Amino acid sequence: MEAALDTPMPAIENEQLSVDSPQNDGAAPAGNDAPERVSSNVQRIVRSSQVKDAVKRWHSNRCQACGLTIETPGGTYSEGAHVQALGRPHNGPDRTDNILCLCPNCHVKLDTGAIVIEDDLTVIENGVPAGSLRTHPRHTLSLECLRSHRERWRR
Numbered sequence: 001m002e003a004a005l006d007t008p009m010p011a012i013e014n015e016q017l018s019v020d021s022p023q024n025d026g027a028a029p030a031g032n033d034a035p036e037r038v039s040s041n042v043q044r045i046v047r048s049s050q051v052k053d054a055v056k057r058w059h060s061n062r063c064q065a066c067g068l069t070i071e072t073p074g075g076t077y078s079e080g081a082h083v084q085a086l087g088r089p090h091n092g093p094d095r096t097d098n099i100l101c102l103c104p105n106c107h108v109k110l111d112t113g114a115i116v117i118e119d120d121l122t123v124i125e126n127g128v129p130a131g132s133l134r135t136h137p138r139h140t141l142s143l144e145c146l147r148s149h150r151e152r153w154r155r
């Protein structure tokens with residue numbers, strides 16, 4: 001049986017994505033030896049790890065977009081990526097037909113619109129066809145979710 005790492009990953013779709021901006025002076029920021037801790041009260045969506053785990057298991061942790069399997073000392077690693085984001089205003093479903101098994105790089109690409117998926121499962125990377133999404137007989141995908149994701153990132 002594949003041993004998937006169970007490290008909770010940050011919910012990328014709910015965070016501001018940082019855009020690399022060049023610093024003028026080139027000096028390294030001072031940083032902080034003892035970063036402060038703050039308490040916060042957040043509302044978070046309760047995601048089912050069983051749903052993600054099923055998708056990752058079907059694909060044996062192999063990225064559906066680029067084919068990469070990441071080997072770690074603890075086993076192979078992949079991420080369950082929601083196609084239509086769960087957060088508002090997208091309100092995607094937490095179902096296997098809205099989840100892809102992706103490597104971390106392709107997960108970021110999906111969440112930033114660098115890749116979108118056509119109805120015929122062609123992966124479009126920055127406007128250029130980049131191959132077909134890998135499939136598994138038990139893993140059907142929601143065309144509605146794929147379309148919603150494409151609409152969100154249409155340029």
Ligand SMILES: [Zn+2]
Nearest residue numbers: 063066103106
């Ligand atoms: Zn990948």
